[in-house]
Amino acid sequence: MNEYRILAINPGSTSTKFAVYYNDECKLNKTLRHSIDELSSYKSILKQFDYRKGMIIDALVEEGFEVDSLKYIIGRGGLTYPLESGVYLVNNEMLKHASDGVYGQHASNLGPLIADFIANQIPGAKAFIADPVVTDELDEIARITGHPQFEKRSIFHALNQKATARQHAKKLGVPYESLNLIVAHLGGGISVGAHKKGRVVDVNNGLDGDGPFSPERSGGLPTGQIIDWCFESGRSKADIRRMVVGEGGYVAYLKTNDARDVEEMARQGNEKARLIQDAMAYQVAKSIGEMAVVLEGQVDGVLLTGGVAYSEYITSFIKTKVEFLAPVYVYPGEDELEALAKNALRVARQETQAKTYQPKIR
Incomplete structure (x- = not known):
């Protein structure tokens, strides 16, 4: 050989x-x-x-x-x-x-x-x-945002999402291109993609922090409030970008980007930490539900991957919310x-x- x-x-x-x-x-x-x-x-x-x-x-x-x-x-x-x-x-x-x-x-x-x-x-x-x-x-319909000045961009954890999907297909003994999967990468950033017969036809922009908030990103913020804040806060463009990417999510609420720290805080009775942790998992579950609609309910599996997927608490929370859609599989970590x-x-x-x-x- x-x-x-x-x-x-x-x-x-x-x-x-x-x-x-x-x-x-x-x-x-x-x-x-x-x-x-x-x-x-x-x-x-x-x-x-x-x-x-x-x-x-x-x-x-x-x-x-x-x-x-x-x-x-x-x-x-x-x-x-x-x-x-x-x-x-x-x-x-x-x-x-x-x-x-x-x-x-x-x-x-x-x-x-x-x-x-x-x-x-x-x-x-x-x-x-x-x-x-x-x-x-992306399917063309997924690019439409609601205003012609803006178009949805596909920027996400493609390497790990694709590798995890192929790993899952190999485990099942079928081609990746034969499956409809929803893959949620849970890390410093979070991206949830609809994999339709080998193509990611819809996914949130994980770089800019769209979709669920994450340990470091603010996610989809209320548009009206963020417009007012941008004009009234006196912050620079760089400051605002840091607020959205890098200083959002867990960092903004709990002053840490380490999901393990937040889980330990919650375990020790910190009610705010538990609420924020639950809210992140809740938003991931909602995004998975959106992608199930994209796939018209024909979902062969939901795959949870990335570093945060090591948390049994978070994966169990998400599983409870979405397992009615399809079997849920956990592939923790990422080895790019x-x-x-x-x-x-x-x-x-x-x-x-x-x-x-x-x-x-x-």
Whole structure:
């Protein structure tokens, strides 16, 4: 059997995670932490490129890996223009759009840039991304917001949602494309997607904090109140964005973004913590109900995933609300590096074909 050697890279806000896989076997999984002081010396995320890719290469050498033996380099996809789901070869157009941050600046934009750089140093190596956060398979009707000035954007935890759905289908012994699933990613941000025969036809914008509130995001706030607040508070655009993304949800109510802290507070009798925890789970359950309507009630399963899905209290709360719709399955945690590696392996084994990045700019 051929041995395919894969390097998976996931740049995050304060860390760079990477892993080495030989076929399905993880040989190295490492998280490089970056302090706020270290990152503050760079004027933009793009300026962090040399720093982060250098740390990866140095760590690989230090761990005794022959960098030249890694032929499939796959990075987390960033905020380029929207794409359908799949594995993509990194090309110059993708690199430009990731560098420009055409849909925003985020550390994930460095994913294709670092993957491409490392692949270019290795004879015969190729660089890829898979299921980026801008994966867009929305039905046209789902894009309509209520005013032509605004259009719904598909930005969500596509990599983990797709990986979890495929894992579930494999467990059942059926193709992912044969199922109708509702997948709820419960993490620092929350996204709930309707997976219809392999396509996510509707999902809340998890980046901007639409939908349920989460440990860090405010969710769908009352429109009239937020308009008044924006004009009357004297806050800057950056302040308001932080209120919605980063300083909303648990952070705003309870001064922590750690769901484990909130659960412990509730367990010890903090009634406010219990109410806020219940309210978040309640909103997730409501979103799952909305997606059941999208799928016209034909739901084969509801999948709960992400770090917050480790909480038996929260998953039980949601299950009680929605199990009348379909069986509920819990896949706690998220392993985006494993998901990336598996996507690269699918290409290596010719189980799928890498696509060309040619976005349709809306």
